[in-house]
Amino acid sequence: MNIESQDLYTQIILSMAALVGLTSFLMLGQGRLLRLIFVFAIQGLLLTLTTAVAAYSLGNHHLYISAVLTLALKVIFIPWMLRREVLKTNMHRDVETLANQTAVMLGGASLMVFSYYVLHPIVQTTSPVMLNALAVSLSVMLLGMLLMISHKQAIAHVVGFMSIENGLFFAAIVATKGMPMVVELGIAFDVLVAAVLFGIFFFHIRSSIDSLDVDLMNKLNEVDK
Amino acid sequence: MNWLIAILQTTLFVALAPLLAGWLKRCKCYLQNRKAPSVLQPYRDLLKLTNKQPVVSEQASWLFIKAPYIIFSATILAASVVPLIAVDLPTSASADVIVMVGFFAFARFFLALAGLDVGTAFGGMGSSREMTISSLAEPAMLMAVFTITMTASTTNLSWAISHVLEQGLVLRPSFVFALFALILVAVAETGRIPVDNPTTHLELTMIHEAMILEYSGRHLALIEWASQLKLMLYGVLIANIFLPWGIAQSFTPQALGYGLLAIIGKLAVLAIILAIAETLVAKMRLFRVQEYLGFAYLLGLLGMLSHIILEASR
Amino acid sequence: MKAGIVPIHVWLPEAHPVAPSHISALMSGVMLKVALYGLIRFCFDLIDKVQWEWGVVLLIIGTVSALGGILYAMMQPNLKRLLAYSSVENIGIIFMVLGLAMIFLDNGHPDLAALGFLAALFHAFNHALFKNLLFLGAGMIQQQTHELNIDMLGGLIKKMPQTSMVFLVGCMSISSLPLFNGFVSEWLAFQTALQVDVLDNGVLRSLIPVSAAALALTAALAAACFVKVFGLTFLGVPRSRHSEKAHEVKDKGMLAATTLLASLCFLVGIFPSVIISLINRVSSQLLAHTLPNESVLSWLWIAPVSHEQASYSPPLVLSGALIAGCVCYWYLRRDPAKAIRIAPTWDCGFGGLTPRMQYTSSAFTMPIRRIFAKAWIIDEQVNKDMQGAMNQDVAAVHYALHIQDHSWPWLYQPLEREVNNLAKQVGRIQTGNIRTYLGYSFVTLLLLLWVIS
Structure with missing residues (x-):
C-alpha cells in the first residue's frame, strides 16, 4: 500500500490517526495535570473531526450526532469537570516528577510497533487502511494503560481511562464506518456515567486519605508489614 | 550555466542571511513593544565589525585565528547543498543531506576548539555545552531526515524535493511528525530560545555566545554571519522540503525569480512564527534541554514509525 | 571477545595503555581486526547460509558496544585509555554494519549486503589508520611531557606544532568530519541503513533506522570526545610544569611516520574510491556479489546505490571549501592597517587568570555525565573543610570523582x-x-x- 494511491478521505483518516497517536504520547510525557487535561481535550477534538469527516464522506447522517456528542462530552464537559476538580484541590501547582520518563516514552514507542505486529496477521485480509487505523487505536489504548501505570495522580488515571475509550471509539468509527445509533448513544452515556462516578470516587478518596495520590492508597493495605 | 546558477544561489544564500536575522529581530521587537532597528541593521553590524581591528588574546594559537574562516566556509558549503530557489543544481549532487549534517559538525568542531583555545572558563563552558546539545540533537535530526529520505528513497535533497513536488499534495502523517521534529532540532541547533538565548548578556547562561566571547573584529563578523547563515539554512530546509511549491524546476529567469519570491515569502512567515514562539516561551534550564531534545527524537521516531506503519506497510 | 565487545571489553582498556605506544597502536589497529577477520571468515565464508537473526544480534551488540565504548571513553582522563575505549566504539560500528550486511544477505539483497560489507571493511581500514596515528601521537606526547593525563596537559600546540597538526588530523578523522576518511565509511554505513525500505519485515524496518540514529549519536559523542582530547591537550594554557617545558619531537622518523599516516587519512578521505574498489574485489570473492550495477565509482564521485539516491564527491567539496575559505580570507585580510592586535585575555576585570581556571576533562564531560548518568557507576564526593569562629568559613573544597564500568x-x-x-x-x-x-x-x-x- 502506498499513501499516494489512496483517496483524500483515507489520507485524512490516516493523518488523524497519527495525530491521535501523538496526543497519546503527549499525555504520557506530561507532568502537569492541567496540561494533561488540555491535551486530552485536543484528542477529543481530533476524534470529533474524524467523526465529522467520516460522516461527510460516507453520507452517514447520524454520525454527525455522534460527532456533536463527542464534542460536548469529551472536549467540553469532562475536561471542564476535571479542570474544576484540579483547581479546587489546588493540585495544578504540583508537578509530578515522572520516574524514568525516557524509559516510559521508549516503551510507548515500542508498544506502537508491538500493536502493529500483533494486528498484522488478523487483518491481513481486509484493507490496509483498516490495519493501520486499528493498529493506531490499539496503541492508543495501550498507551492509555501505560499512562495509568506511570502516573500517580488519580485524575491522570481518569484521563488514561478516557483515552483508552477514545482509542476504542476511533477504531469503531474507522473500521465499521459508523455503528448503529443506539450503540453510540449507549457508549456516550456510559462515558458520562463513568465521569460522574469518578467524580464521586474522587470525593471519597480525598475525604478518606486527604490526597488524590494513588500511591498513598497503599496505606489501605491491611497486611501487616 | 548550471554551475553559474549554483554559485548565484549560494551567493544569494550568503547575502540574504543577515536580512532574515534583521527581519526576525524586527518581528520580535514589534511583538515585545520595542522600537525595532532597521531590517538592514545586521548588514551594518557586519560591516562595522569587518572594519575594526581584531584583538586576539596572547594565549591564542593559530587555530583561534583560522577557525572563523573554516567555520564560515564549512557553513557556506552546507548552504550550497540545500536548494534555495531551484532544484537539480550540480552542487546539490556533490553532497547529500548526511554530508550537510557533516559540514555542520565540522564547523561546530572548530568552534568548540576555538572556545577551548584561549583557556578561559567561559570558553570551555560554552564548548562543553554546545557539544552536549549537538550530540543529543544529531540523532533527532537524522531521525527526521531518515523519515523524509525513506519516503523519497533518496538522501539527495534536490531529488527529495522533486519527489515531493511530483506527488502533489499528499497528507502524510510522517511528514507532520518529521516537520515538528526538525523545527525543534533547528531551534536547538541554531541556539534560539528556549535552548539558548542569542541576545543574552549573562555569561553563565550562554552557550553559543560563551564560545565566541574572545572574538572581535572580522573574526566575530564571520562567526556571526555563519550563525545567521545556519539559521537561514534550517529555515530553507524546513520550508523547501515540506512546502516545496514555488521552487524553480527549470532554469528560466522567470522560474528563478518566482522561486526567489516564494522562498522569501516562506522564510518571512517562518520567521514570524519563530518570533512569536521566542516571545511566548522562556529559556529553559540546561538540563531540561535533554527532555526537549528527547521529545524531538520521539517525534522523529513516531514519524518514521508512521511512515512504516501507515504509509508503506505491506 | 578478542574484538572487545561490550560487556566483555574490560580487558582492552587495561591492556592497551600499558604497552609502549607503538605496540598499543598495533594492538588497536591490527589485533582487534584479527577477531573481525575470524568473524567474517566464519560467517560469510565457512557457513553456507547466513541467518538474518544473527545479523540482528550483531546489530544490537554493535550498537551497545559503540554507544558504551564512546560513553566510557568520554569519561577517561588518561589519553591512552580513552583511545582504547574508543577502539571498542569503532569495533561496535563495524559490527553494526556487518549485522546489516547479514540481514540484507539473508533477505535476498546480496548487492546491498555487499555495500554493508564494504562499509564495514572500509571502516576497519580507516580505524587502523587513524587509531595508529592517534596512539603514536599519544606516544609522542608522553615522551615529551611524561604525562598522559589530559588534565595535566594543555597549550602544546605552540610547543609541538607538527605533532599537534597530525594529531588534529587524527581527531578529525575519528570524529567522522567530512573530507577525512572516517566520514566516508560512516556515510556508507548510513547509506546501507537507509536501504531498509526493501525489506519485507516491518519490525526490521523499524529497528534498523533506530540503530542508525544510535550510530548518529555515537558519531556526535565521538566528536565531543575528541574535541575534549584535542582542546585540553593542545589548546589553552599549560596545566603543569611538564607540559610547559615540552618541545617538539626531535626524532625525524617519529614525525615522518605520523605525517605519513595523517596524509593517508586525508587522501583516503578525498579519494575513497581507490580503496573502495579494492575492497569491492574482496566482497566479490566472498559474497560473489559486488556493489549494485547502477552505482557509480570514479575518482570524483561515490554513489553507492545509484546517482539519484545518494552521491558524494569529496574532491568537489574540497575545492569548494578552498575557494570559499580563500575568498573570504583574502577579502578580509587585504587591509594591512587592520592587522591583529595581541592583548591579554579578558578576565572579567578581576585579574589573575590561572591555568587552573580552565575546564578540565571531568568538567567538560559533566553535562553528558549527568544526562547519561545510568551508563556508569558514578561516585562523586564534595568535601568542604570548615574553619573560622563558627566553623562556617570554607577553607578548602575537595572534589573526588570515581567512574566505573558497569561490567x-x-x-x-x-x-x-x-x-x-x-x-x-x-x-x-x-x-x-x-x-x-x-x-x-x-x-x-x-x-x-x-x-x-
Whole structure:
C-alpha cells in the first residue's frame, strides 16, 4: 500500500490517526495535570473531526450526532469537570516528577510497533487502511494503560481511562464506518456515567486519605508489614 | 550555466542571511513593544565589525585565528547543498543531506576548539555545552531526515524535493511528525530560545555566545554571519522540503525569480512564527534541554514509525 | 571477545595503555581486526547460509558496544585509555554494519549486503589508520611531557606544532568530519541503513533506522570526545610544569611516520574510491556479489546505490571549501592597517587568570555525565573543610570523582567469585595423602578402561 494511491478521505483518516497517536504520547510525557487535561481535550477534538469527516464522506447522517456528542462530552464537559476538580484541590501547582520518563516514552514507542505486529496477521485480509487505523487505536489504548501505570495522580488515571475509550471509539468509527445509533448513544452515556462516578470516587478518596495520590492508597493495605 | 546558477544561489544564500536575522529581530521587537532597528541593521553590524581591528588574546594559537574562516566556509558549503530557489543544481549532487549534517559538525568542531583555545572558563563552558546539545540533537535530526529520505528513497535533497513536488499534495502523517521534529532540532541547533538565548548578556547562561566571547573584529563578523547563515539554512530546509511549491524546476529567469519570491515569502512567515514562539516561551534550564531534545527524537521516531506503519506497510 | 565487545571489553582498556605506544597502536589497529577477520571468515565464508537473526544480534551488540565504548571513553582522563575505549566504539560500528550486511544477505539483497560489507571493511581500514596515528601521537606526547593525563596537559600546540597538526588530523578523522576518511565509511554505513525500505519485515524496518540514529549519536559523542582530547591537550594554557617545558619531537622518523599516516587519512578521505574498489574485489570473492550495477565509482564521485539516491564527491567539496575559505580570507585580510592586535585575555576585570581556571576533562564531560548518568557507576564526593569562629568559613573544597564500568560489578566480579569458589572446591581434592592420589589414578584408570570398552 502506498499513501499516494489512496483517496483524500483515507489520507485524512490516516493523518488523524497519527495525530491521535501523538496526543497519546503527549499525555504520557506530561507532568502537569492541567496540561494533561488540555491535551486530552485536543484528542477529543481530533476524534470529533474524524467523526465529522467520516460522516461527510460516507453520507452517514447520524454520525454527525455522534460527532456533536463527542464534542460536548469529551472536549467540553469532562475536561471542564476535571479542570474544576484540579483547581479546587489546588493540585495544578504540583508537578509530578515522572520516574524514568525516557524509559516510559521508549516503551510507548515500542508498544506502537508491538500493536502493529500483533494486528498484522488478523487483518491481513481486509484493507490496509483498516490495519493501520486499528493498529493506531490499539496503541492508543495501550498507551492509555501505560499512562495509568506511570502516573500517580488519580485524575491522570481518569484521563488514561478516557483515552483508552477514545482509542476504542476511533477504531469503531474507522473500521465499521459508523455503528448503529443506539450503540453510540449507549457508549456516550456510559462515558458520562463513568465521569460522574469518578467524580464521586474522587470525593471519597480525598475525604478518606486527604490526597488524590494513588500511591498513598497503599496505606489501605491491611497486611501487616 | 548550471554551475553559474549554483554559485548565484549560494551567493544569494550568503547575502540574504543577515536580512532574515534583521527581519526576525524586527518581528520580535514589534511583538515585545520595542522600537525595532532597521531590517538592514545586521548588514551594518557586519560591516562595522569587518572594519575594526581584531584583538586576539596572547594565549591564542593559530587555530583561534583560522577557525572563523573554516567555520564560515564549512557553513557556506552546507548552504550550497540545500536548494534555495531551484532544484537539480550540480552542487546539490556533490553532497547529500548526511554530508550537510557533516559540514555542520565540522564547523561546530572548530568552534568548540576555538572556545577551548584561549583557556578561559567561559570558553570551555560554552564548548562543553554546545557539544552536549549537538550530540543529543544529531540523532533527532537524522531521525527526521531518515523519515523524509525513506519516503523519497533518496538522501539527495534536490531529488527529495522533486519527489515531493511530483506527488502533489499528499497528507502524510510522517511528514507532520518529521516537520515538528526538525523545527525543534533547528531551534536547538541554531541556539534560539528556549535552548539558548542569542541576545543574552549573562555569561553563565550562554552557550553559543560563551564560545565566541574572545572574538572581535572580522573574526566575530564571520562567526556571526555563519550563525545567521545556519539559521537561514534550517529555515530553507524546513520550508523547501515540506512546502516545496514555488521552487524553480527549470532554469528560466522567470522560474528563478518566482522561486526567489516564494522562498522569501516562506522564510518571512517562518520567521514570524519563530518570533512569536521566542516571545511566548522562556529559556529553559540546561538540563531540561535533554527532555526537549528527547521529545524531538520521539517525534522523529513516531514519524518514521508512521511512515512504516501507515504509509508503506505491506 | 578478542574484538572487545561490550560487556566483555574490560580487558582492552587495561591492556592497551600499558604497552609502549607503538605496540598499543598495533594492538588497536591490527589485533582487534584479527577477531573481525575470524568473524567474517566464519560467517560469510565457512557457513553456507547466513541467518538474518544473527545479523540482528550483531546489530544490537554493535550498537551497545559503540554507544558504551564512546560513553566510557568520554569519561577517561588518561589519553591512552580513552583511545582504547574508543577502539571498542569503532569495533561496535563495524559490527553494526556487518549485522546489516547479514540481514540484507539473508533477505535476498546480496548487492546491498555487499555495500554493508564494504562499509564495514572500509571502516576497519580507516580505524587502523587513524587509531595508529592517534596512539603514536599519544606516544609522542608522553615522551615529551611524561604525562598522559589530559588534565595535566594543555597549550602544546605552540610547543609541538607538527605533532599537534597530525594529531588534529587524527581527531578529525575519528570524529567522522567530512573530507577525512572516517566520514566516508560512516556515510556508507548510513547509506546501507537507509536501504531498509526493501525489506519485507516491518519490525526490521523499524529497528534498523533506530540503530542508525544510535550510530548518529555515537558519531556526535565521538566528536565531543575528541574535541575534549584535542582542546585540553593542545589548546589553552599549560596545566603543569611538564607540559610547559615540552618541545617538539626531535626524532625525524617519529614525525615522518605520523605525517605519513595523517596524509593517508586525508587522501583516503578525498579519494575513497581507490580503496573502495579494492575492497569491492574482496566482497566479490566472498559474497560473489559486488556493489549494485547502477552505482557509480570514479575518482570524483561515490554513489553507492545509484546517482539519484545518494552521491558524494569529496574532491568537489574540497575545492569548494578552498575557494570559499580563500575568498573570504583574502577579502578580509587585504587591509594591512587592520592587522591583529595581541592583548591579554579578558578576565572579567578581576585579574589573575590561572591555568587552573580552565575546564578540565571531568568538567567538560559533566553535562553528558549527568544526562547519561545510568551508563556508569558514578561516585562523586564534595568535601568542604570548615574553619573560622563558627566553623562556617570554607577553607578548602575537595572534589573526588570515581567512574566505573558497569561490567566490573555485574559480570566480572560475580564470575571471579564463582571461579574462586570453584577453585576452593577443587582444592579439596588435594589432600596431600599419597594413598588418595593413588586412589585417583586407580579410579581414572578404571574409568578410561570403561570408556574404551
